[in-house]
Amino acid sequence: MTAMAHVSVVRPGMLTTIQDLGRWGHQQSGVPVAGPMDAYSHRLANRLVGNPDGAAALEITLLGPVLEAHGDIVCAVAGAEFELTAGDRPAPMHRAVTIAPGERLRFAGRAAGARATLAVRGGFDVPPLFGSRSTSVLSRMGPFGGRALLAGDELAVGPPPAGPARPAGLPLGLPSGGARLRVVAGPHDGMFTPEALEVLAGARFVVTPQSNRMGYRLEGPKLAHRTSADILSDATPIGSLQVPASGQPILLMADRQTTGGYPRIATVISADLPLAGQLAPGDWIAFDFCTRDEAVRALGELEARLEGSRS
Amino acid sequence: MFDFRVVPAGDAALLVEWPPRIDVETSSRVVSMAGAIRARYGARVRDVVVGYCSVTVYYDPLETDPAALEADLRLIATSPPPASSGPSAVVRIPVRYGGEEGPDLADVAAFAGCTPADIVARHSSTTFRVFVVGFVPGFPYMYPLSGAERWLDIPRRATPRTRVPAGSVAIAMGQTGIYPMETPGGWHVIGRTDAKPYDPDRRDRPFLLQPGDQVRFDVARA
Numbered sequence: 001m002t003a004m005a006h007v008s009v010v011r012p013g014m015l016t017t018i019q020d021l022g023r024w025g026h027q028q029s030g031v032p033v034a035g036p037m038d039a040y041s042h043r044l045a046n047r048l049v050g051n052p053d054g055a056a057a058l059e060i061t062l063l064g065p066v067l068e069a070h071g072d073i074v075c076a077v078a079g080a081e082f083e084l085t086a087g088d089r090p091a092p093m094h095r096a097v098t099i100a101p102g103e104r105l106r107f108a109g110r111a112a113g114a115r116a117t118l119a120v121r122g123g124f125d126v127p128p129l130f131g132s133r134s135t136s137v138l139s140r141m142g143p144f145g146g147r148a149l150l151a152g153d154e155l156a157v158g159p160p161p162a163g164p165a166r167p168a169g170l171p172l173g174l175p176s177g178g179a180r181l182r183v184v185a186g187p188h189d190g191m192f193t194p195e196a197l198e199v200l201a202g203a204r205f206v207v208t209p210q211s212n213r214m215g216y217r218l219e220g221p222k223l224a225h226r227t228s229a230d231i232l233s234d235a236t237p238i239g240s241l242q243v244p245a246s247g248q249p250i251l252l253m254a255d256r257q258t259t260g261g262y263p264r265i266a267t268v269i270s271a272d273l274p275l276a277g278q279l280a281p282g283d284w285i286a287f288d289f290c291t292r293d294e295a296v297r298a299l300g301e302l303e304a305r306l307e308g309s310r311s
Numbered sequence: 312m313f314d315f316r317v318v319p320a321g322d323a324a325l326l327v328e329w330p331p332r333i334d335v336e337t338s339s340r341v342v343s344m345a346g347a348i349r350a351r352y353g354a355r356v357r358d359v360v361v362g363y364c365s366v367t368v369y370y371d372p373l374e375t376d377p378a379a380l381e382a383d384l385r386l387i388a389t390s391p392p393p394a395s396s397g398p399s400a401v402v403r404i405p406v407r408y409g410g411e412e413g414p415d416l417a418d419v420a421a422f423a424g425c426t427p428a429d430i431v432a433r434h435s436s437t438t439f440r441v442f443v444v445g446f447v448p449g450f451p452y453m454y455p456l457s458g459a460e461r462w463l464d465i466p467r468r469a470t471p472r473t474r475v476p477a478g479s480v481a482i483a484m485g486q487t488g489i490y491p492m493e494t495p496g497g498w499h500v501i502g503r504t505d506a507k508p509y510d511p512d513r514r515d516r517p518f519l520l521q522p523g524d525q526v527r528f529d530v531a532r533a
Binding site: 025026031129138139233238240259270292300303 | 318319320322324326328331333359361363364365367369372373377443444445446447449450452509511517518522
């Protein structure tokens, strides 16, 4: 056996981080969950190379990296649609591809979506922290001191997975210029005027440039509070639409803090979070209210899509 | 006892919420409720998070019946809390007050109309209770344990600092806190401690403080 297979970063791209399905169970100590912005594509990429859903993979944002293989690397890319080149060959998305030692995988022109997941067979073997390999830039937790990857970083690849590969279904449908996201009301909808709820359901909001993995600052008509725009801090689930005194909502995403002090008018349903994770600054969002039962059904349908089952 | 509500916070979390009060009684109910949920559910829920007057339970919507979980949370919230195992131990934290490590001590004294030594005496003779840990890993939000004892209700700095050093002990809005790592921050820094609120190398106890803990600050010898 030679040295373990690894991948080196030739060019890091705009914001490339290692993520698994998140650092759960320590939010009470202020540890953010982090994890992928588009968990569907993360899981799909892992399944395409025979990994368990939670293996550590790369999340690639807007401008992709150039990576070099050391040892045979089997990889797959899911999520945002990039033009891929493996060595001198064009490479498909959503398919396992082998990169020979010394060959480079390049991400070029992005056609749709904001974030892609690159999974390698065996997963990236970086040291876990509290059971997770996710990168939280804000709290500096996770691999590489919790920072985005830089040129010269070397990423060890783990041994091939032992278990049977799980079925890999269809790719996520990507947004084109914007997306309709379903929300359930609350938990603090009672702190807003009835008009605010109508506005939320009827208007279009735009993702501003002040948006990142922590959250998207949205611009649109003002969502008015009845009286106060403050609550005593409580936990902030992913997908929360928190509204500070400005009346302009912030959609909390993967790297959100564990708690927050602004009322949350509605919460994006789990089934639509991957789509939300594919939005970029300039994209529009419209919100549709649904019930919790509808939300769970939608999640079941998304799960069936991942499993590749026809329903 | 029935002054709480259980509401969905999206399709993967339930929020148990008491009236918005910052007091030790509410905080004690919240902390004991969180403990009871962890003991009962363990890994069957994804996370249990304490707020000032709330507990949020994260669950997997495809594995959990939210109506059953909600009913159970109501039951736990209305059950008498388990007998406490006595008063929690007081964590003692040595602080070097003032000087370069506590650059806002004089401003705080001016705000309060007293001397810096008075502020130090007051801060180091007050027992605090940790209500919430958040902002960054390990940052404790603390109020005086005795509700009667009003701590300095000073607003945050008009201009937040872009870099507050790790270990800074700071106050704002009636609270005191400790910065576990260098971050931006708007609280008034009155001293520094070598105690680390978050230390990943402290394997058995990476987080020094949890909601419900009590804290006393001691004047460190120079």
